[in-house]
Amino acid sequence: MALLSFGYIIYLQVTRQADFEQIEVSFYNSVKRIEGLSDEAIRTHFENVEHYTGKVLKAFGEDTREQLEQTHAKLLDIDTTQQALSYQLQELQRANAQQADEIKKRDAIIERKTRQIQRLKNAV
Secondary structure, X not given: OHHHHHHHHXXXXXXXXXXXXXXXXXXXXXXXXXXHHHHHHXXXXXXXXXXXXXXXXXXXXXXXXXXXXXXXXXXXXXXXXXXXXXXXXXXXXXXXXXXXXXXXXXXXXXXXXXXXXXXXXXXX
């Protein structure tokens, strides 16, 4: 019986060892397969990130260019309006200067007439 038990233990040891080796090989194959899938997933992820980042940057560049063109057009409008206002201000200043000269001339005439009237009053 002891011999039979010893034989059975050796049989179990050998079969268990073979099962363990098969499990170990299966485990390493699974790890390699998962590692390959992981590498592929990482590569795909970064390719997608690169692709979509490029799309976003292109759209951002187009939006930025459009906004810059709109801003430039508004600045040109502001510049044109500012030049027109500057011209109008110069015209107003010129008209003011002419009016001030006219007022001085009238004041001089009024002063002369006032002196003439004063002399005539004094003469009478």
